[in-house]
Amino acid sequence: MPEPVALSLTEAFAALGTRRGRQDPYPLYEAIRAHGDLARRGPGRLVVTGYDACARALRDPRLHVQDRTAYDAAYPAWRSHSSLRAFTSSMLYSNGPDHSRLRSLAGFAFTPPRVRDLAQVVEDMADRLLDRMTRLAAAGEPVDVIAEFASRLPVAVIGAVLGFPEEDQVWFRETASAIAVATDGFSDPSALHRADAAMDDLARYFGVLVDDRRRRPADDLLTTLTAAHDGEPRRLSHEELMGTLMVLLTAGFETTSFLIGHGVMIALDHAPYARRLREEPDFADAYVEEILRYEPPVHVTSRFAADDTELLGTAVPRGTRLTLIMAAANRDPLRFTAPDRFDPARGGSPGPLSFGAGPHYCLGAPLARLEARIALPRLLRRFPRLAASAPPVYRDRWVVRGLDTYPLVLGA
Numbered sequence: 543m544p545e546p547v548a549l550s551l552t553e554a555f556a557a558l559g560t561r562r563g564r565q566d567p568y569p570l571y572e573a574i575r576a577h578g579d580l581a582r583r584g585p586g587r588l589v590v591t592g593y594d595a596c597a598r599a600l601r602d603p604r605l606h607v608q609d610r611t612a613y614d615a616a617y618p619a620w621r622s623h624s625s626l627r628a629f630t631s632s633m634l635y636s637n638g639p640d641h642s643r644l645r646s647l648a649g650f651a652f653t654p655p656r657v658r659d660l661a662q663v664v665e666d667m668a669d670r671l672l673d674r675m676t677r678l679a680a681a682g683e684p685v686d687v688i689a690e691f692a693s694r695l696p697v698a699v700i701g702a703v704l705g706f707p708e709e710d711q712v713w714f715r716e717t718a719s720a721i722a723v724a725t726d727g728f729s730d731p732s733a734l735h736r737a738d739a740a741m742d743d744l745a746r747y748f749g750v751l752v753d754d755r756r757r758r759p760a761d762d763l764l765t766t767l768t769a770a771h772d773g774e775p776r777r778l779s780h781e782e783l784m785g786t787l788m789v790l791l792t793a794g795f796e797t798t799s800f801l802i803g804h805g806v807m808i809a810l811d812h813a814p815y816a817r818r819l820r821e822e823p824d825f826a827d828a829y830v831e832e833i834l835r836y837e838p839p840v841h842v843t844s845r846f847a848a849d850d851t852e853l854l855g856t857a858v859p860r861g862t863r864l865t866l867i868m869a870a871a872n873r874d875p876l877r878f879t880a881p882d883r884f885d886p887a888r889g890g891s892p893g894p895l896s897f898g899a900g901p902h903y904c905l906g907a908p909l910a911r912l913e914a915r916i917a918l919p920r921l922l923r924r925f926p927r928l929a930a931s932a933p934p935v936y937r938d939r940w941v942v943r944g945l946d947t948y949p950l951v952l953g954a
């Protein structure tokens with residue numbers, strides 16, 4: 543159970559802005575929830591911690607994601623940042639018809655049947671990474687499971703879907719990581735400048751690949767997106783093409799890596815779960831769903847009211863900005879019995895809000911689930927005596943939260 547703390551909303555948010563607060567934000571979420579499932583956080587601002595209110599807000603078509611118009615009002619300098627220009631040209635930062643168009647162009651590659659067809663690719667990639675870990679640990683040294691497994695697998699898989707050369711994966715993992723901070727609510731200005739430099743590198747890299755697909759079309763998402771850009775009528779502008787490729791590369795990389803990292807951490811803390819993951823082929827499904835609820839990689843998102851609306855009887859006037867804390871909604875005591883207890887047997891209803899809901903529901907959710915369901919049992923079966931050699935270290939971020947390092951002895 544998180545320690546209950548009595549704080550004003552201002553104090554709780556100030557604490558979330560500190561390294562200490564971000565290390566364990568759950569007691570702060572409870573302090574925020576004590577002000578109501580839907581609490582006023584100053585004029586024109588609401589913060590949502592309740593499951594029902596959060597689920598409704600995510601589905602309400604009048605509540606929009608931050609798009610270019612919203613950025614103009616909130617942060618007029620955004621146009622001078624190439625990372626923010628790319629994000630705002632993607633589906634994640636678009637509303638209405640633009641959003642539908644951008645989403646439909648990439649969506650075909652992530653439908654459940656298409657993703658099921660990737661299972662063999664994911665298994666082969668996971669096995670190759672496990673072989674590599676075996677070699678790295680040959681001298682008995684600890685291996686960082688985040689750097690060597692949890693973060694490599696998602697990059698390899700999305701790289702295969704997009705059609706990126708395998709030898710570039712380490713480079714674009716580092717580059718994508720630098721860009722991801724541009725979306726973090728508390729990122730500092732120097733991090734944003736690093737994100738811009740990384741985005742410029744990435745745009746040059748994408749440019750070369752796009753040219754290549756023009757000359758030599760292949761059966762991959764990059765070829766489809768290039769054709770949408772080059773076609774008549776043009777369905778994707780140049781900035782949208784860059785934004786789409788960048789979002790597909792970044793949205794699924796750290797998030798899935800953190801999902802796998804949390805899965806490893808909890809299994810090593812609870813031997814019976816590690817045993818069941820090794821021995822029961824179906825257990826991984828329920829286990830991964832509970833990891834998503836209990837330690838979601840994405841804690842928070844935001845919306846603004848493009849029109850007057852209401853949420854569970856509370857008026858939400860046009861222009862209101864909403865902070866939706868999905869990680870708090872996932873532990874709403876009105877919806878989950880003993881919400882702070884990790885319990886894979888709790889069943890699927892209500893489902894966690896870890897992938898969002900409504901029009902922006904995570905495009906890569908089936909892929910992320912597939913990767914974690916394959917990766918965790920394979921890792922634990924390959925190294926039955928796997929153990930932590932030092933405590934896991936959390937990355938100092940709030941919005942996308944997970945383990946930075948977790949050194950393990952393989953014991954093989």
Ligand code: HEM
Pocket residue numbers: 607633634635645652700789790793794795797798801838839840843844895896897898899901902903904905906907909910
């Ligand atoms: C455990 C892993 C993942 C988590 C927790 C996660 C979480 C989320 C969340 C919460 C959203 C909605 C944001 C909002 O409504 O404001 C989202 C959207 C999105 N995710 Fe994921 N994601 C994961 C993996 C992936 C993967 C593997 C991909 C790769 C394709 C991906 C691509 C996207 C895209 C493109 C969107 C934007 C969808 C839209 O705006 O229509 N995600 N994700």
